[in-house]
Amino acid sequence: MYGLVNRGLEDLIRSTYGDATWSRICQTRGLDAESFSTMQAYPDGITYDLVGAASAELGVPAAEVLERFGAYWVLYTGRQGYGELFKLAGRSVEEVLGNLDALHGRVGHSFPAFQPPEFTCTRRPDGTLHLIYRSTREGLAPMVVGLIRGLGEHFQTPVAIEHTVVRGDGHPHDEFVLRVSTPQSPP
């Protein structure tokens, strides 16, 4: 994945647990703590390795690391200059979820080796949202849970997330049912 992702994880760990923790995480995997360039594509294995090492160092499951990282992503990409792109994607959780492929399509102009995920979001008669997440990569559903949580925090609209279809065992993708609350106040 692009270095932007690894750098996002780095930023989360450094800001929450300190520089020494990030250095130890990199050391255990023989990686240089200063090495990731945001615009360069790296093998996915490096990202998975960093998540695994962070999980071991922090004593939390890898899924928890991915979820926290997902929740941090909206804030992080905003600081990295992608805030306007994000604003274009919509003004509510539902709007952004409906425009994620367009958002990643625009991001792809700057990242030639981009392999973006695909999302389909539809509103069901009972008012809940049905989200399908497709990816060339496995194991990132917890990141999606965190991303949705992060969107909810950004728009100050708590989201209840149910992971209704788990990829694997004959299911080629993940599905979620989301219950989005009314905004508490305008973002």
Ligand code: HEM
């Ligand atoms: C302006 C905001 C955003 C930017 C700049 C951005 C950019 C990126 C980049 C560079 C990657 C790495 C892909 C690769 O290296 O091939 C990525 C992956 C991903 N993005 Fe985004 N993204 C944004 C917002 C979002 C949001 C709001 C969501 C979902 C709610 C999302 C879901 C994902 C997921 C799940 C992946 C992991 C890749 C996979 O599933 O295969 N992104 N994004």
